[in-house]
Amino acid sequence: MYILDSEEIKRTDLKTIQTGIKEETLMEQAAFSIYQIIKDLNPKKVIAICGTGNNGGDALATIRLLKNFGIKADAYLNGTYEKCSLGMKKQIEIAKNYNVNFVGIESIGDYDIIIDGLIGNGLKGELREDTKILIDKLNNINCKKISVDIPSGICSDTGEIMGDAFKADITITFGYLKIGHIMYPAIDYIGNLKLVELSFFKERYTRKLVNEEQVKNFFPLRKENSNKFTYGKVCILAGSVQYPGASVLTALGAIKSGAGMVQLITPNRTESIINIEPSVIYRSLDKDYFEKEDLEIINKDLKAANTIIIGPGITKNSIEFVNEIIDNYTEKKIILDADALYAIKNKKLRKNILITPHPGEIKKFTDQKIKTVYEIEELSKNLNCNILYKNSTNIITDSQNTYFNVLGGSFLSKGGTGDLLSGLIGGFSAQGCNLMESSIISTYILYKTGRKLQEEYTSNYMTPILILNNIYKTIKELI
Numbered sequence: 279m280y281i282l283d284s285e286e287i288k289r290t291d292l293k294t295i296q297t298g299i300k301e302e303t304l305m306e307q308a309a310f311s312i313y314q315i316i317k318d319l320n321p322k323k324v325i326a327i328c329g330t331g332n333n334g335g336d337a338l339a340t341i342r343l344l345k346n347f348g349i350k351a352d353a354y355l356n357g358t359y360e361k362c363s364l365g366m367k368k369q370i371e372i373a374k375n376y377n378v379n380f381v382g383i384e385s386i387g388d389y390d391i392i393i394d395g396l397i398g399n400g401l402k403g404e405l406r407e408d409t410k411i412l413i414d415k416l417n418n419i420n421c422k423k424i425s426v427d428i429p430s431g432i433c434s435d436t437g438e439i440m441g442d443a444f445k446a447d448i449t450i451t452f453g454y455l456k457i458g459h460i461m462y463p464a465i466d467y468i469g470n471l472k473l474v475e476l477s478f479f480k481e482r483y484t485r486k487l488v489n490e491e492q493v494k495n496f497f498p499l500r501k502e503n504s505n506k507f508t509y510g511k512v513c514i515l516a517g518s519v520q521y522p523g524a525s526v527l528t529a530l531g532a533i534k535s536g537a538g539m540v541q542l543i544t545p546n547r548t549e550s551i552i553n554i555e556p557s558v559i560y561r562s563l564d565k566d567y568f569e570k571e572d573l574e575i576i577n578k579d580l581k582a583a584n585t586i587i588i589g590p591g592i593t594k595n596s597i598e599f600v601n602e603i604i605d606n607y608t609e610k611k612i613i614l615d616a617d618a619l620y621a622i623k624n625k626k627l628r629k630n631i632l633i634t635p636h637p638g639e640i641k642k643f644t645d646q647k648i649k650t651v652y653e654i655e656e657l658s659k660n661l662n663c664n665i666l667y668k669n670s671t672n673i674i675t676d677s678q679n680t681y682f683n684v685l686g687g688s689f690l691s692k693g694g695t696g697d698l699l700s701g702l703i704g705g706f707s708a709q710g711c712n713l714m715e716s717s718i719i720s721t722y723i724l725y726k727t728g729r730k731l732q733e734e735y736t737s738n739y740m741t742p743i744l745i746l747n748n749i750y751k752t753i754k755e756l757i
C-alpha cells in the first residue's frame with residue numbers, strides 16, 4: 279500500500295481530472311462513502327463543520343446525502359460563500375436545493391455526531407487563532423467525532439499538530455493513506471482510520487506501508503537440497519563488560535532467523551551463549567572493549583562471513599575499531615547499531631551498509647535536526663547508506679524507496695529489543711536478502727509476534743526473549 283504526501287495527492291487529483299473524471303464526481307464518491315459509514319452508526323442528528331475548501335465540500339455533500347436519506351443533518355460554514363473553493367461553492371448550491379439547513383455557531387452542541395470538514399489536505403502552516411478556538415470548542419463537545427480525510431490541524435506530510443487538532447473517533451480518507459496518518463503525534467488524534475476508494479488514476483509511488491504480502495515476497499526460500507553454507511554466515515561483533523547481554527540477544531536473533539552459521543565475537547567473556555544456544559560459534563577476546571589491533575586476530579572470521587553486525591552493547595571507546603571494519607570490509611554487508619553509530623560522523627558510507635538508529639542515536643553522528651521522513655531520506659542520501667529509523671513508526675529507506683512499519687507498540691519498549699532486531703536483520707541478510715528487505719522482514723516478524731503476544735501476556739510482561747521464542751508462529755504464516 280502506497281503512502282502519499284500532500285503534493286502527491288494533489289498530483290493524483292490533477293491527473294485523474296485530466297483523464298476526464300470531474301472533481302465533483304470524486305467529491306460525490308467521497309461523500310457517499312462517508313455517508314455509508316455514518317448511516318451504519320444510526321445517528322439521530324448530525325452536523326458538518328465545513329471550512330471553505332474541498333474538505334468542507336466533502337462534508338457538506340455528506341450532510342445532503344444524510345438528509346436525503348431521512349437522517350436529520352445540518353451544516354455550519356466557517357467562512358463566507360465568497361471565500362469558498364469552486365468545489366465548495368457548488369456543494370453549497372446543491373445543498374440549498376436539498377433544503378440543507380445552515381446553522382449558527384451557537385447550535386453546534388446539539389448533535390450526536392460532528393463531521394470535521396474544516397481543513398484537509400489544504401492546511402497551510404500553523405492554525406490561525408480563530409480556527410484553534412473553534413477546534414478547541416469542538417473537542418470539548420461530548421459526541422462522536424468524524425474527520426474527513428485527516429483531522430483538521432494535522433499536517434498531512436509529517437503528522438505534526440499545527441497548533442491544535444480535532445480529536446476524531448473515526449477518520450475517513452480517500453484512495454491512499456498519507457504520511458500524516460501513520461506518524462505520531464497524529465495517530466493519537468485519528469481514531470479508527472478508514473480508507474475508502476475513489477476513481478483515482480493509479481500510479482507508482484516511492485513510499486509504502488510494510489505489510490504481509492511484501493514480507494512474503496521478500497522472505498528467503500529454503501531448499502531441501504541445501505546445507506549450512508546455502509544460508510550464509512553472519513559475524514557479530516558485540517558486547518562489552520558493561521553490556522554483556524546485548525550480544526546474546528543479537529546472536530539469538532541471527533540464529534533463529536535461519537542463518538546457516540552465526541559467529542559471536544565479544545571483547546568480554548560471554549560463554550553463557552553456549553549454554554543458551556550451542557550452535558552459536560563463540561569467541562571471546564578476553565578484554566574490556568574492542569580495539570583496532572583486534573582485527574588481525576579476527577580477520578579470518580570476518581572474511582568467512584557475508585554479513586557483519588557491529589555495535590550492540592559495545593562502548594564508545596571502540597570507535598577506531600568500528601572505522602577499521604567499515605574501511606576494510608567493503609565487500610561485506612554491514613549493520614551498524616548502537617554505539618557503532620558514533621563512528622559514522624562525517625563519514626561517507628556505502629549502499630551495502632545499514633544503520634539502525636533510534637531517535638536518540640541520531641545525535642551520535644549528526645547535529646542536524648532529524649524528525650520527518652523527508653529528513654531521514656535526505657540523511658540516507660547524504661550518508662549513502664540504508665537507514666532503519668526506529669521511532670514508534672519505523673522508517674526504512676535507501677533514499678529512493680521508503681517503507682513505514684506501524685506494527686510496533688509499547689510492548690517493544692524494553693532494553694534489548696533493538697539488539698535482537700539487529701540479529702534478525704543480519705540473519706536474513708546472511709540468507710541473501712538485501713539490507714532493505716532484511717529490515718522489512720525483521721521488523722515485521724518481531725513486531726507482529728509481539729503484537730499477538732501482547733494480548734495474552736500484556737505489554738508490561740513482554741521481554742525480547744519471549745518475543746523471540748514465538749517468532750516461528752509469524753514465520754509459519756509467511757512460508
Ligand SMILES: NC(=O)C1=CN([C@@H]2O[C@H](COP(=O)(O)OP(=O)(O)OC[C@H]3O[C@@H](n4cnc5c(N)ncnc54)[C@H](OP(=O)(O)O)[C@@H]3O)[C@@H](O)[C@H]2O)[C@@H](O)CC1
Pocket residue numbers: 287288290291304305308329330331332333334335336363396397398399400401402403404405406409426427428452476
Ligand atoms: N483528489 C483529491 O485530492 C480529493 C480531495 N478531496 C477533498 O479535498 C480536500 C482538499 O481540499 P482543498 O485543497 O480545497 O483544501 P482544504 O483541505 O479544504 O483546506 C482549505 C481550507 O483550510 C483552511 N486553512 C488552511 N490553512 C489554514 C490555517 N493554517 N489555519 C486555518 N485555516 C486554514 C482554508 O482557509 P483559508 O486559509 O482559505 O481562509 C480553507 O478553508 C481533501 O482533504 C479532501 O477532503 C475530495 O473531494 C476527494 C478528492
Ligand SMILES: Nc1ncnc2c1ncn2[C@@H]1O[C@H](COP(=O)(O)OP(=O)(O)O)[C@@H](O)[C@H]1O
Pocket residue numbers: 616636667668669670671672685686687688689690691692693694695696697698699
Ligand atoms: N512504543 C513503541 N512503538 C513502536 N516501536 C517501538 C516502541 N518502543 C520500542 N519500539 C521498537 O523497539 C526497538 C527498540 O530498539 P532500541 O531502542 O535500539 O533497543 P535496545 O537498544 O535497548 O536494544 C526498535 O525497533 C523500536 O522501533
Ligand SMILES: [K+]
Pocket residue numbers: 333394395396397398425426427428429430
Ligand atoms: K478534516
